[in-house]
Amino acid sequence: MIQLTLNNERVSIDAPPDTPLLWAIREQTNLTGTKYGCGIAQCGACTVHLDGEPVRSCALPLQAAAGRNVTTIEGLMKTDAGKALERAWNAAQAPQCGYCQSGQLMTAAHLLRTAKKPLSRTEILDGMNGNLCRCGTYNQIAEAVAGAQKAMSGGRA
Amino acid sequence: MSQITSSSRRSFLVGSGSVAIGVSFGLSGTDLAQAQAQANAGSGYAPSAWVNIATDGTVTLLSPAAEMGQGTMTAMPMLLAEELDLDWKTVRVVQAPSNAKIFGNPRFGGGMTTGASRTVQGYYEPIRLAGLQARQVVLQAGAAAMGVPAGECRTELGAVIHSSGKRMSYGQIAAVAKAPEQLPAVDKSQLRPMRQFKIIGTDIDRVDVAAKTNGTARFGIDQRMPGLRYAAVLRAPVHGETPTSVDDAAARATKGVQQVVRLPYGVAVVADSWHTARKARDLLKVEWTNAARARQHNSDKVLAEYVARARKLDDAGVDFIKDGDASKAIAGAARTFSATYTSEMVSHICLEPMNCTAVVRGEQIELWAPAQSASFIIGAVGGAAGFKPENIKANITLLGGGYGRRVEPDFAVDAALVAKAMPGTPVQVIWTREDDIVHDKYRPMTAQHLVAGVDAQGRITGFLHRVVSEGIYARVVPGAFKASGGKDAPVMEGAEITYSIPGHTVQFMIEQRGINAGFWRAVGPGYTKFAIETLVDEVARGVGVDPIEYRIRMLDKNPRGAAVMREVAAMSGWGKPRQAGRALGVAFSDAWNTMCAMVVEISIANGMPVVHHVWSAVDCGVALQPRNVRAQIEGSMIYGLSAALHEKMTFKAGAPQETNLDRYRILRAAETPLVDVKVIVTDNHPGGIGEVGLPPIAPAIANAMATLGAARPRSLPFTRV
Numbered sequence A: 001m002i003q004l005t006l007n008n009e010r011v012s013i014d015a016p017p018d019t020p021l022l023w024a025i026r027e028q029t030n031l032t033g034t035k036y037g038c039g040i041a042q043c044g045a046c047t048v049h050l051d052g053e054p055v056r057s058c059a060l061p062l063q064a065a066a067g068r069n070v071t072t073i074e075g076l077m078k079t080d081a082g083k084a085l086e087r088a089w090n091a092a093q094a095p096q097c098g099y100c101q102s103g104q105l106m107t108a109a110h111l112l113r114t115a116k117k118p119l120s121r122t123e124i125l126d127g128m129n130g131n132l133c134r135c136g137t138y139n140q141i142a143e144a145v146a147g148a149q150k151a152m153s154g155g156r157a
Numbered sequence B: 001m002s003q004i005t006s007s008s009r010r011s012f013l014v015g016s017g018s019v020a021i022g023v024s025f026g027l028s029g030t031d032l033a034q035a036q037a038q039a040n041a042g043s044g045y046a047p048s049a050w051v052n053i054a055t056d057g058t059v060t061l062l063s064p065a066a067e068m069g070q071g072t073m074t075a076m077p078m079l080l081a082e083e084l085d086l087d088w089k090t091v092r093v094v095q096a097p098s099n100a101k102i103f104g105n106p107r108f109g110g111g112m113t114t115g116a117s118r119t120v121q122g123y124y125e126p127i128r129l130a131g132l133q134a135r136q137v138v139l140q141a142g143a144a145a146m147g148v149p150a151g152e153c154r155t156e157l158g159a160v161i162h163s164s165g166k167r168m169s170y171g172q173i174a175a176v177a178k179a180p181e182q183l184p185a186v187d188k189s190q191l192r193p194m195r196q197f198k199i200i201g202t203d204i205d206r207v208d209v210a211a212k213t214n215g216t217a218r219f220g221i222d223q224r225m226p227g228l229r230y231a232a233v234l235r236a237p238v239h240g241e242t243p244t245s246v247d248d249a250a251a252r253a254t255k256g257v258q259q260v261v262r263l264p265y266g267v268a269v270v271a272d273s274w275h276t277a278r279k280a281r282d283l284l285k286v287e288w289t290n291a292a293r294a295r296q297h298n299s300d301k302v303l304a305e306y307v308a309r310a311r312k313l314d315d316a317g318v319d320f321i322k323d324g325d326a327s328k329a330i331a332g333a334a335r336t337f338s339a340t341y342t343s344e345m346v347s348h349i350c351l352e353p354m355n356c357t358a359v360v361r362g363e364q365i366e367l368w369a370p371a372q373s374a375s376f377i378i379g380a381v382g383g384a385a386g387f388k389p390e391n392i393k394a395n396i397t398l399l400g401g402g403y404g405r406r407v408e409p410d411f412a413v414d415a416a417l418v419a420k421a422m423p424g425t426p427v428q429v430i431w432t433r434e435d436d437i438v439h440d441k442y443r444p445m446t447a448q449h450l451v452a453g454v455d456a457q458g459r460i461t462g463f464l465h466r467v468v469s470e471g472i473y474a475r476v477v478p479g480a481f482k483a484s485g486g487k488d489a490p491v492m493e494g495a496e497i498t499y500s501i502p503g504h505t506v507q508f509m510i511e512q513r514g515i516n517a518g519f520w521r522a523v524g525p526g527y528t529k530f531a532i533e534t535l536v537d538e539v540a541r542g543v544g545v546d547p548i549e550y551r552i553r554m555l556d557k558n559p560r561g562a563a564v565m566r567e568v569a570a571m572s573g574w575g576k577p578r579q580a581g582r583a584l585g586v587a588f589s590d591a592w593n594t595m596c597a598m599v600v601e602i603s604i605a606n607g608m609p610v611v612h613h614v615w616s617a618v619d620c621g622v623a624l625q626p627r628n629v630r631a632q633i634e635g636s637m638i639y640g641l642s643a644a645l646h647e648k649m650t651f652k653a654g655a656p657q658e659t660n661l662d663r664y665r666i667l668r669a670a671e672t673p674l675v676d677v678k679v680i681v682t683d684n685h686p687g688g689i690g691e692v693g694l695p696p697i698a699p700a701i702a703n704a705m706a707t708l709g710a711a712r713p714r715s716l717p718f719t720r721v
Helices: A022-030 A082-093 A100-114 A121-127 A138-154 B029-038 B072-084 B119-146 B170-176 B274-281 B299-310 B326-331 B375-383 B410-421 B433-438 B478-481 B524-541 B547-554 B559-572 B626-646 B692-708
Strands: A002-006 A011-014 A045-052 A053-056 A069-073 B011-015 B020-025 B050-053 B059-063 B091-095 B154-155 B157-163 B165-170 B229-235 B243-245 B259-264 B268-273 B285-288 B320-325 B335-343 B355-363 B364-369 B392-396 B427-430 B446-454 B460-470 B503-511 B581-588 B594-606 B608-619 B672-679
Touching: A011 B091, A022 A045, A022 A100, A022 B274, A022 B559, A045 A100, A053 A100, A082 A138, A100 A121, A100 A138, A121 A138, A121 B335, A138 B154, A138 B626, A138 B692, B011 B119, B020 B119, B020 B170, B029 B524, B050 B170, B059 B072, B072 B119, B119 B154, B119 B157, B119 B165, B119 B170, B157 B170, B165 B170, B229 B259, B229 B274, B229 B410, B229 B433, B229 B547, B243 B268, B259 B274, B259 B410, B268 B375, B285 B626, B299 B335, B299 B460, B299 B503, B326 B446, B326 B503, B335 B524, B355 B410, B355 B524, B364 B410, B375 B392, B375 B410, B410 B427, B433 B594, B446 B524, B460 B478, B524 B547, B524 B581, B547 B559, B547 B581, B559 B581, B559 B672, B594 B692, B608 B626, B608 B692, B626 B692
Parallel strands: A002 A069, B020 B050, B059 B091, B229 B427, B364 B392, B460 B503, B608 B672
Antiparallel strands: A002 A011, A045 A053, A045 A069, B011 B020, B050 B059, B154 B157, B157 B165, B229 B268, B243 B285, B259 B268, B320 B503, B335 B446, B355 B364, B355 B427, B446 B460, B581 B594, B594 B608
């Protein structure tokens, strides 16, 4: 039994401690927004926040999250930042197949939280470089991230 | 087939012979769900199939094709909504159940398959005709209910309106309407002309997008149900081998493992978690046959053999196209240009790995599959697991990428066989990324040899195009392949051209080397247009004509093609000086009845092209959703760019050397060029859009490299210059 805080709720997960956090979340808590893509931390589809920092949950054992704060896409979407990203993603009609987008949104949330100034297209694409999109929606994602940043700064960016 | 088939007269069937569309009035809640469930395989005609108008005005439309990001879940309902004259705000879209008799695509012989850019192409007219007929029924019913002549009524945004101003909403009509004794006859001439479209051609939001922006979209891998178990499947290290002995003692002894299932081609481990199943799979000791032809496959050697065969002109293979007399024209040409092109195998990398969920109850099996073809699943599951077609219910979920890979039903067969071994237990089979790459059906390795004969005026008079490749239809539909005289259409797609060339011969030399080749986004045109468009460019420069001007001259019988070429020249500032070290290149594609011209601006760094900007002008006829057309052109272009720059599967004795995304590189965000796509809407039958941006990107880059003085790339992926 491993205890952690998941989307601001204390949970106990009954799974072998070497189970990747991804599968513990997907199977034991039935939060399926976090996706499996490669299993070796290359594609970013499984990105969650561990104590606020983006991590690849496919390559992180459950025990490494014990006692820590884990935020998934479901948790992010309850926040103002998550809602701003969701609106911007919709406005840009960014997703195609959509499978990578949870991971993209998690990375984007961190990128915007740590940004010191309005980000250029190039800076956004560099910041999103760890998340693969096979449908090729990178430009639409960049548009959405820029839109979210602008909205979150009250339109000043 | 204008007839009433339901005795209740609360539903009726409209449409033409190829697509019949059921419309019902006033179903709601459980009645609607029940009627939709009845539309599943085997139960024949179901009244609520396709359209239900509820008394509250909500209109439920079924979407017959698989949504994999291409927008079909929005496009198909738009067609119905347009001719039914619905208010889009009242529309609710539901994925259609797997019944090809009701929902099959005429362009796939009535099969329920999504691919090859044929969804809009196949359904465009029949769906609108059915919608038109349904609107006439609603109009007549509304007129009758209001006690006014139908001839004095019109429809607008989900209401029937009498010339007096009296009106009834479709919802109000649905509460009282009965289907008429005889359906109004309709024909194509009554279809709404393009200039009167209210829904088609507008950028309404795609219906699948909202759930994809907040993590709630449910893909195949997200299916959950009580008692669900998870399975990992061990397959042979080389395509075509099968297990000879299995020692599963250690796997069975693993805590959490429920079952180990022998399959004809491998072994499945079922456990209470997928992590446990996958770990236990590593404990299997399996001996494999050592007999597959693929064992002889070493990529470098095979490619060299393909090249030699492509150049061996007396090995003529099968004529895929023979227009005029190419060899005579080439023999009498003032000049000839020739080159040999190669392409390596490439993998799909659907980001959602192959997976399928299934449960067996008695003689029945139900599957939840992120799949492009319910029809292929029903055929394969029936054949491999012994279920009658009418006992197979295949639910098509959202697809995390398709790109042609998910036309194949192999992952559904896994789930069916495992579920059959555990009756009553729902099982989700998930492939690892390694399984997904190693057991992909790749875009085939090819060698192409092209010869262009040019007359004294610089015009191409003879064009010989030879393609050496593994077959695709030859493996997937061997009967149809044989019946076609050995013409493998997906392999050779794109070799058709709309350039005016009097003598055009295309030859196909099939290879069968044991590595599975399959449908891949823009499979044939990805390499055939690369070769054609690179050689045509070389000829243009060789005879001293601007490459865009040269193509426009050859498009004298394809004015739409010429128009997109002119447009892309204007968009890109073709002919204007660029900054030092940069150059433009152009290419054209006429595949899938869509005209696409593309210009790229590149530089070269470390011997490889860097693509800075891509411009594309596209005429797909009527553009259902122009913004989505632009997104599809851009996305397919990026898919092709990724392949041209990075992607290659290498085999040693049949074993793939790239098995995950650390070694199989695909394009990342920071490499994305600026993209401008202009959609030129014309009043022509819609062409395909999901693959169109792919063919021109690689040759456009190759042509730009030539402008920069680099050797013309003739291989995919590009090698360092």
